[in-house]
Each structure stands twice: as structure tokens, then as C-alpha cells.
Amino acid sequence: MAQKRVLPQSKETLLQSYHKRLKDDIKSMMDNFTKIIKTAKIEDETQVSRATQGKQDNYEMHVRASNIVRAGESLMKLVSDLKQFLILNDFPLVKAIDQHNQQLRALQEECDRKLTALRDQVSIDLYQLEEAYYSSSSSLREANNLSLCEAYWRLDLDTDAADGLAAPLRASLEPSAGPLQSAAPAHSHASGPGPTEHA
Amino acid sequence: MATYSLANEQRLRALEDIEREICAILQNAGTVILELSKEKTKEQLLHRQAAAFTASVQHVEAELSAQIRYLTQVATGQPHEGSSYSSSKDCQMALQRVDYARLKLSDVARTCEQMLEN
Numbered sequence: 001m002a003q004k005r006v007l008p009q010s011k012e013t014l015l016q017s018y019h020k021r022l023k024d025d026i027k028s029m030m031d032n033f034t035k036i037i038k039t040a041k042i043e044d045e046t047q048v049s050r051a052t053q054g055k056q057d058n059y060e061m062h063v064r065a066s067n068i069v070r071a072g073e074s075l076m077k078l079v080s081d082l083k084q085f086l087i088l089n090d091f092p093l094v095k096a097i098d099q100h101n102q103q104l105r106a107l108q109e110e111c112d113r114k115l116t117a118l119r120d121q122v123s124i125d126l127y128q129l130e131e132a133y134y135s136s137s138s139s140l141r142e143a144n145n146l147s148l149c150e151a152y153w154r155l156d157l158d159t160d161a162a163d164g165l166a167a168p169l170r171a172s173l174e175p176s177a178g179p180l181q182s183a184a185p186a187h188s189h190a191s192g193p194g195p196t197e198h199a
Numbered sequence: 200m201a202t203y204s205l206a207n208e209q210r211l212r213a214l215e216d217i218e219r220e221i222c223a224i225l226q227n228a229g230t231v232i233l234e235l236s237k238e239k240t241k242e243q244l245l246h247r248q249a250a251a252f253t254a255s256v257q258h259v260e261a262e263l264s265a266q267i268r269y270l271t272q273v274a275t276g277q278p279h280e281g282s283s284y285s286s287s288k289d290c291q292m293a294l295q296r297v298d299y300a301r302l303k304l305s306d307v308a309r310t311c312e313q314m315l316e317n
Contacts, residue, residue, distance in 0.1 A: 015270060023266070026259070065228075068225070076221055085274070087207075094208070101286045111294060115297060
């Protein structure tokens with residue numbers, strides 16, 4: 001036997017009011033419908049004239065029909081309130097919202113993780129493709145039209161130059177510019193995905 | 200989670216069916232009164248519509264009582280303030296990013312194929 005749950009008084013009162021509204025509306029519908037059918041019966045003996053009785057019956061039927069419609073509308077409002085109460089206060093659904101949130105976040109993180117891995121892979125492949133492409137068509141290029149690789153290498157060289165080599169030091173290091181130049185591409189190769197990553 | 204939301208959706212569908220049945224109740228009542236207003240009434244139709252009206256009213260009452268009883272059992276103390284809108288929006292945008300990446304990759308693949316053909 002299920003124990004009666006203890007709800008806050010407002011909720012308890014609200015549910016009791018829903019129950020009362022349901023009973024009242026159903027009772028109103030049935031009573032008014034029954035009375036309309038009873039009133040439709042033509043009686044031979046009446047206290048007033050037939051015309052007056054007819055008018056009275058007509059008015060009564062109008063009122064009772066309006067009562068049936070009002071009860072129906074009240075029931076529709078009750079159903080709407082029940083839907084709202086169900087959405088807002090259904091405990092299993094409230095629990096489900098948190099789980100739904102967790103699942104959506106997990107899916108989003110997985111998508112982003114896979115996109116990041118894809119990005120890294122594509123940048124590596126792109127670097128290799130560019131190298132192959134520009135090296136194959138290098139004879140057709142103008143002097144100023146540098147390939148992407150050489151532009152990065154130039155940038156690295158300029159950065160290293162600006163990083164702290166003073167002019168005298170630069171002058172003293174000029175004879176060793178060759179080894180520096182050969183080291184710079186290796187540095188770029190080592191950090192291949194780097195430039196594209198910064199981009 | 201899916202079970203709970205499915206059960207909740209079923210309850211909401213049941214409430215929508217009750218709404219439709221209430222409209223049918225009013226329609227039945229109107230048909231009965233219309234039939235009564237005629238000079239020559241069809242008794243069978245009258246009885247049928249009146250029986251349908253009574254059955255529908257009792258059915259609606261039973262269903263709504265069951266829903267109120269269920270709410271009495273499962274209602275929480277406080278209405279929930281959580282929402283899954285932000286996380287679903289973020290997830291939707293992540294999926295759109297994936298679609299966009301797929302589109303771009305397909306473009307690159309098509310370009311590579313054209314280069315190879317040429």
C-alpha cells in the first residue's frame with residue numbers, strides 16, 4: 001500500500017482545486033443536458049399559457065446550453081493547467097533534464113575534440129601538399145612571388161633578427177648566416193603545424 | 200532519460216486527446232438538441248448521440264481523475280528552474296560546425312580529383 005506523499009500545502013491545495021473543478025464541471029454538464037432533454041417534453045397542462053410556457057422553456061434551454069458550453073470551456077482550461085503542472089512539476093522529467101544536459105554537453109565536446117584532431121591532421125597534410133606544389137612549379141614563379149613555405153621561413157628569420165640581435169652582433173654573425181638559414185627551415189619543419197595553428 | 204521523456208510525452212498526448220474528446224462532447228450535445236428541435240425526431244439517432252455524450256463525459260472524468268492522481272504522486276515540492284535550451288543550442292552549433300567541415304573537405308576532395316584528372 002503506497003504511503004501518502006507529503007506535498008507542500010500550496011501544491012496539495014492546487015491539486016484538490018483541480019479535482020473540485022473537474023467534479024463541478026462534469027456535474028454541470030450532465031445536469032444541464034438532462035434538464036434540457038426534460039424541458040423538451042411537451043406537457044399538456046401548464047400553469048401559464050402555451051406561448052408563455054414556450055418562451056420560458058426557450059430561455060431556459062438557452063441558459064442551460066450556455067452553461068454546458070461554459071463547463072466545456074472550463075474543462076479545457078483545466079486540461080491546460082494540468083499540462084502546465086505536469087511539465088513544471090513532474091519529478092522524473094526534472095531528473096531527465098539534467099541527464100539530457102549532460103548528454104548534449106558530452107556530444108558537443110566529442111564533436112569539438114574530433115574537429116580539433118581533424119584540423120591538426122589537415123594542417124599537416126596541407127603543409128606537405130603546399131611544399132610539393134610550390135616546389136614543383138618553382139621555375140614559373142616570379143622573384144617576388146614567394147611560396148607559403150618561404151614566406152614563413154622569411155618571417156622566422158626576421159623574427160629571430162628582431163629578437164635581440166643588435167647591429168654589431170648582426171654584423172659579426174653575417175658570415176654564419178648560411179648555417180642560420182639552413183637551421184631556420186629545419187626549425188620551421190619541426191614546428192610545421194605551428195604557423196597554420198597560429199593562423 | 201528517454202524513457203522519462205517518452206512517458207511524459209505520452210501523458211501530454213493523452214491530455215490532448217482529452218481536449219479533443221471534450222470538443223466531441225459539446226458536438227454531441229449540440230446534435231442532440233438539434234435533433235430535439237425538429238418536428239420529426241429520429242429516435243435511434245437521438246439515443247445514440249445521448250449515449251455517446253454520456254459515455255464521453257464519464258470517460259473524460261475518469262481520465263482526468265487518473266491524471267490528477269498521478270500528479271499527486273509525482274509532483275515535486277518546487278517547480279524546476281533548469282533548462283536544456285543552452286546545452287541543446289551549443290550541441291546544435293557543434294553539429295553545424297561538423298557539417299561545415301564535412302562540406303569543406305568534400306570541396307577539397309573534389310578539387311584534388313579535378314587536379315588529378317587534369
